[in-house]
Amino acid sequence: QSALTQPASVSGSPGQSITISCTGTTSDVGGYNYVSWYQQHPGKAPKLIIYDVSYRPSGVSNRFSGSKSGNTASLTISGLQAEDEADYYCNSYTSSSTPYVFGTGTKVTVL
Amino acid sequence: QVQLQQWGAGLLKPSETLSLTCSFYGESFSNYYWSWIRQPPGKGLEWIAEISHSGGTNYNPSLKSRVTISLDTSKNQFSLRLSSVTAADTAVYYCARGPWFGESLKLDPWGQGTLVTVSS
Numbered sequence: 470q471s472a473l474t475q476p477a478s479v480s481g482s483p484g485q486s487i488t489i490s491c492t493g494t495t496s497d498v499g500g501y502n503y504v505s506w507y508q509q510h511p512g513k514a515p516k517l518i519i520y521d522v523s524y525r526p527s528g529v530s531n532r533f534s535g536s537k538s539g540n541t542a543s544l545t546i547s548g549l550q551a552e553d554e555a556d557y558y559c560n561s562y563t564s565s566s567t568p569y570v571f572g573t574g575t576k577v578t579v580l
Numbered sequence: 581q582v583q584l585q586q587w588g589a590g591l592l593k594p595s596e597t598l599s600l601t602c603s604f605y606g607e608s609f610s611n612y613y614w615s616w617i618r619q620p621p622g623k624g625l626e627w628i629a630e631i632s633h634s635g636g637t638n639y640n641p642s643l644k645s646r647v648t649i650s651l652d653t654s655k656n657q658f659s660l661r662l663s664s665v666t667a668a669d670t671a672v673y674y675c676a677r678g679p680w681f682g683e684s685l686k687l688d689p690w691g692q693g694t695l696v697t698v699s700s
Contacts, residue, residue, distance in 0.1 A: 489584075500659065505685060507687070510697065514690040514691065515674070515687075515690055516690070517688040517689075520686035521684050521685060521686070522682055524684070526686075528623060558624065558625055560627075565643070566641045567640055567641055568630075569626070569627045569628075569679060570627070571624055571626065573624055574624045574625075
């Protein structure tokens with residue numbers, strides 16, 4: 470099972486909105502509404518920010534939102550803040566022999 | 581507050597067995613799935629294994645022959661063993677609750693991570 474494809478890096482200025490894509494296949498992203506997103510600051514453990522495509526856990530800022538179209542899921546960060554600078558990973562359930570696959574990861578830089 | 585605390589040996593020699601334990605605090609241990617994920621230095625995340633509250637297991641096929649995940653409900657702990665390690669197993673290993681929460685899929689929370697280095 471290959472990793473889901475994410476852009477290596479995305480950048481934006483404070484206050485702007487950015488979108489990170491996560492592209493898979495009909496066997497994973499496109500086939501199930503089981504896409505989650507994780508934020509990871511340097512040297513820290515990942516933190517759940519979106520699950521089941523578009524649900525936000527309690528305590529996560531409403532500046533984070535998720536969506537899906539076909540085989541591509543997206544994470545949008547609105548009102549970009551300096552604290553949003555981190556790595557972001559998507560994750561999906563798959564019908565392959567490996568039931569869960571992560572994305573390649575995206576480094577978000579706040580200019 | 582729900583949290584996971586993990587521990588285990590951080591330096592191994594090739595062919596040795598990696599052993600990590602994760603303890604869960606703050607809520608009932610029952611009715612959840614529990615997972616291990618790893619991250620090689622400077623690289624992405626890789627799912628390793630999961631175990632259900634009833635003891636059912638699922639492994640990454642690429643590691644299945646070397647991995648065992650187990651559960652000790654009396655201690656609110658679960659563990660990972662990876663045998664015959666090589667330098668390619670050098671990574672930060674994370675424990676996490678999940679991924680299944682009823683009909684939802686998520687890993688939350690995560691342990692603090694343990695860097696395991698394999699070197700002769």
